[in-house]
Each structure stands twice: as C-alpha cells, then as structure tokens.
Amino acid sequence: MLKDILLDSGHNQIRMAILEDGVPVEIHIEKRENKSLVGNIYRGKVVRVLKGMQSAFVDIGLDKNAFLYVKDIAPIKYDDNGEITLISNQDISRLLTQGQEISVQVIKDALGEKGPRVTTRLSLPGRYSVLMPRSNVLGVSKKIKDQEERKRLRQIAQASMPPYAGIIVRTAAEGVPDEVISEDIENLKILHESILNKERKGKVPRLLYGEPGIIAQTVREYLKPDINRFIVNDLKEYEKIISILEDTSPELKPKVQYFTRDYDMFSYYNVESALLEALSRKVWLKSGAYLIFDYTEALTVIDVNSGKFVGKLDLEDTALKINLEAAKSIAHQIRLRNLSGIIIVDFIDMHKKEHREQVVQTLRDLVKEDKTHTVVMGMTELGLVEITRKKIRQPLYKSFTEVCSACDGTGFRPIKAHR
Numbered sequence: 001m002l003k004d005i006l007l008d009s010g011h012n013q014i015r016m017a018i019l020e021d022g023v024p025v026e027i028h029i030e031k032r033e034n035k036s037l038v039g040n041i042y043r044g045k046v047v048r049v050l051k052g053m054q055s056a057f058v059d060i061g062l063d064k065n066a067f068l069y070v071k072d073i074a075p076i077k078y079d080d081n082g083e084i085t086l087i088s089n090q091d092i093s094r095l096l097t098q099g100q101e102i103s104v105q106v107i108k109d110a111l112g113e114k115g116p117r118v119t120t121r122l123s124l125p126g127r128y129s130v131l132m133p134r135s136n137v138l139g140v141s142k143k144i145k146d147q148e149e150r151k152r153l154r155q156i157a158q159a160s161m162p163p164y165a166g167i168i169v170r171t172a173a174e175g176v177p178d179e180v181i182s183e184d185i186e187n188l189k190i191l192h193e194s195i196l197n198k199e200r201k202g203k204v205p206r207l208l209y210g211e212p213g214i215i216a217q218t219v220r221e222y223l224k225p226d227i228n229r230f231i232v233n234d235l236k237e238y239e240k241i242i243s244i245l246e247d248t249s250p251e252l253k254p255k256v257q258y259f260t261r262d263y264d265m266f267s268y269y270n271v272e273s274a275l276l277e278a279l280s281r282k283v284w285l286k287s288g289a290y291l292i293f294d295y296t297e298a299l300t301v302i303d304v305n306s307g308k309f310v311g312k313l314d315l316e317d318t319a320l321k322i323n324l325e326a327a328k329s330i331a332h333q334i335r336l337r338n339l340s341g342i343i344i345v346d347f348i349d350m351h352k353k354e355h356r357e358q359v360v361q362t363l364r365d366l367v368k369e370d371k372t373h374t375v376v377m378g379m380t381e382l383g384l385v386e387i388t389r390k391k392i393r394q395p396l397y398k399s400f401t402e403v404c405s406a407c408d409g410t411g412f413r414p415i416k417a418h419r
C-alpha cells in the first residue's frame with residue numbers, strides 16, 4: 001500500500017490528509033485561532049469533587065472547567081507492551097480534595113457543552129519513545145513482533161530510564177540505531193525537567209507545556225520509512241521540516257516534497273471531493289445502494305439502504321452483497337469523517353448466521369487499518385452492529401458546519417401555525 005501525506009498550509013487553517021493508494025482516508029484540520037488542546041499540560045486547581053459520579057472538575061484556565069474521571073487518576077499496572085492491564089478501584093474523595101493544585105494533561109478536546117477531558121497520568125511522546133512521568137512502566141509497542149528486536153529496544157529503554165518516569169518504545173523505533181533512540185529519550189527527559197521547573201512556581205491555573213501544532217505532530221507521528229511521499233505546499237514549512245530531519249532522521253528527507261504547482265493541492269489529489277462526500281448525509285455505493293449518516297449528542301447512526309440495487313438471485317444474497325460493500329465504505333467513512341464514541345450501524349436484515357458473522361468479521365478486519373482504537377461488537381438479530389471508537393478530537397463535520405438557525409439543528413423547520 002502506497003501511503004502519502006499532504007500538508008496544506010493556508011492563511012486561516014492548516015489541513016492534513018492521508019492518502020492510501022491515492023484515496024483520501026483521513027482529513028485533519030487545525031484552525032489557527034482555535035488549535036486542538038490535546039497533549040497540553042496545565043497546572044490546575046480542583047474546583048469540585050463529585051463523589052457520586054467519581055469525577056472532578058478542574059480549572060485549567062479555559063472558559064469551561066476540565067473533566068477528570070477517577071480512572072484517569074487511580075494507580076495502574078502495565079504489561080510489557082506498555083498497555084494498561086489493571087486500574088485500581090479507589091474512591092475519588094481519597095485521591096482529590098477541593099482547592100488542591102494538580103498537573104493534568106488534555107486527552108480529549110472540549111465538545112459542545114462539555115469541557116476538555118484531562119488525566120493526571122502525563123505522557124510526553126517523542127519520535128521513537130514516550131516518557132511517562134511518575135510511572136515505572138517499561139514497554140515496547142506490541143506491533144513490533146520480532147522478539148530479538150523487542151529485547152534490544154527494551155534494553156535501550158532500560159539503560160536510559162530515569163528513576164522518576166517510565167518509557168514506552170514506539171513502533172517507529174524498529175530497526176533504528178541504539179544511539180538515535182537514546183537521544184530521543186534524552187530529549188524527552190530534558191523536556192520533562194523543564195515542565196517540572198515550571199510546575200514549582202507561578203499562578204494557578206497556568207500552561208506548563210503546549211503540544212506542537214498539527215505540522216510538527218504530523219512529522220512526528222506519520223513521517224516514517226513506510227511513507228511514500230510527504231508533500232507540503234508552504235515553502236517555509238517545507239524548509240523547517242527539512243531542517244528538523246537534518247538533525248534527527250536525514251534518511252527521510254527525500255520523502256519530503258514541496259508542491260510547486262499553481263493550482264490547489266487538495267483539489268489536485270481529489271481531497272476536496274472526498275471532503276464534500278464526508279460532509280454529506282448520503283453516500284452512494286457502486287452497486288446503487290447507499291448509506292445515511294445521522295448525528296445525535298449520544299451517538300452516530302449509519303443506515304444501510306438497498307437503493308437501486310435489486311440483486312440477481314434472492315433477498316438473502318442481495319442483502320449479503322450490499323452489507324459487505326457497505327462494511328467497506330463504513331470503515332472508510334468512519335476514518336474520513338473522524339467519527340468517535342458510539343456508532344450504530346443498521347445493516348439490511350440477513351437470516352443466515354454465517355452471513356451475519358461474515359459481515360461483522362469483514363468490518364473488524366477493515367478497521368484494523370485505523371490508527372485510532374476501534375472495536376466492532378457482534379450483530380443483533382435486528383441487524384444492528386455497535387462500533388466504539390476512541391474520542392480524541394471532534395468529528396470532521398464540526399469544523400465545517402454550524403447549527404441551523406431555522407431548525408435549531410434538528411434538520412426540520414417548524415411549520416408556522418395559521419390563524
């Protein structure tokens with residue numbers, strides 16, 4: 001699979017798109033005046049402890065207080081992959097008190113009436129490793145399968161591991177020289193010392209660390225040896241990226257290209273048309289069937305309709321073919337639209353158990369390509385499938401739409417009563 005990354009730097013916003021074999025699969029947008037706060041670390045003050053909800057509100061200096069859940073405070077245990085295996089079951093009133101000063105990190109942006117969600121378990125990601133302050137975790141990404149390589153990476157991390165923090169080695173470290181990974185860890189240790197110094201004095205609330213913008217994040221998270229091209233349409237940003245790679249990963253410089261054409265880069269690579277599709281309520285499938293997307297406060301509903309497709313054999317065969325085609329499009333649209341939380345899919349009814357299992361397994365296989373953690377549950381007798389996808393940033397439509405003043409976001413305009 002050929003994977004390309006596009007970075008479109010405009011006056012009011014920066015857009016990033018991921019293409020797989022030339023097809024846009026993800027689009028991320030950062031408005032210059034309203035950047036994502038995910039990854040930012042704040043020194044805040046506990047405003048209120050809600051024992052009945054096992055949560056707390058923390059003032060971090062924003063319009064809305066941040067939400068802190070007990071599971072994001074309680075002590076935890078990790079496995080050798082650096083993944084959580086056990087969360088202690090503790091009462092939040094024993095962990096926090098009103099007025100207490102704490103350092104927290106944003107893990108989900110504010111959405112609607114809700115403030116951002118935060119955690120006290122800080123993490124500082126580098127290119128090849130993640131430093132976990134106040135933790136003793138020592139893990140290697142489970143995506144690295146070679147046992148000798150896992151052993152090597154674990155030894156590097158252990159040799160560089162400070163007494164006050166844990167380390168998780170990332171997938172990108174596979175095959176990278178020892179000294180490069182060690183340098184990455186050392187840079188994170190320096191960054192952590194800087195955060196600790198800021199933590200000791202100053203007014204509360206205050207920002208201790210700001211996560212770099214979408215361009216730096218894209219370079220860190222996506223510019224890897226398996227990338228085909230990393231295309232940038234801003235000369236200054238292109239030169240900045242090349243300068244960064246000169247010191248960290250010079251072998252990746254040839255993958256970075258400057259888009260010099262006079263026309264719009266997103267239009268040239270068909271990202272604009274994919275964006276329009278991602279914002280539409282109806283998505284047509286090649287067979288003539290179609291999908292309908294509806295958004296509510298609690299969940300997203302996707303309805304599969306047969307449309308113009310009538311099949312050739314029988315109703316069961318027609319339903320299976322449409323549902324398999326729909327599963328492929330649904331997995332694609334979830335990534336493209338950046339849908340998260342609970343997603344309910346209403347597939348066309350199938351009577352055979354093996355057909356229902358085939359559709360669910362197809363969907364499960366397809367979502368494995370998604371970097372964001374996604375879980376597909378089984379299918380009910382009514383043909384409903386529940387999908388959960390980790391919430392981090394707001395869905396794509398939130399960046400391009402606003403509540404209709406006529407219908408107040410319902411999609412229906414009230415009829416005026418006649419007198």
